[in-house]
Amino acid sequence: MIGGVAYFTNLSANNADTITLRFTANHCNGVVSDSIVITPAALAPADRLVFTRQPARQAPVLLSGVQPVIRTQDALVTSRASV
Numbered sequence: 001m002i003g004g005v006a007y008f009t010n011l012s013a014n015n016a017d018t019i020t021l022r023f024t025a026n027h028c029n030g031v032v033s034d035s036i037v038i039t040p041a042a043l044a045p046a047d048r049l050v051f052t053r054q055p056a057r058q059a060p061v062l063l064s065g066v067q068p069v070i071r072t073q074d075a076l077v078t079s080r081a082s083v
Contacts, residue, residue: 013038016076038076046072052079 006023013019018037024030053069071079 014076046074048073050079 018035021033
């Protein structure tokens with residue numbers, strides 16, 4: 001801690017969410033942070049396509065009653081609009 005400010009390394013978030021951090025140390029009362037809202041960057045590009053509903057297993061010549069749903073996701077695994 002320097003000047004009342006604690007510095008941490010290797011903190012990361014792997015999804016967009018609202019979180020709190022709990023801080024504890026020997027011989028000190030623990031404290032919980034205010035809510036922290038983690039949002040993906042507004043212009044973060046999608047970097048993968050994911051199936052949110054798998055297609056039905058049928059012969060390729062038949063029309064499937066269950067169509068797949070595909071979404072794009074960014075690095076924080078935030079789903080975007082269906083493709």
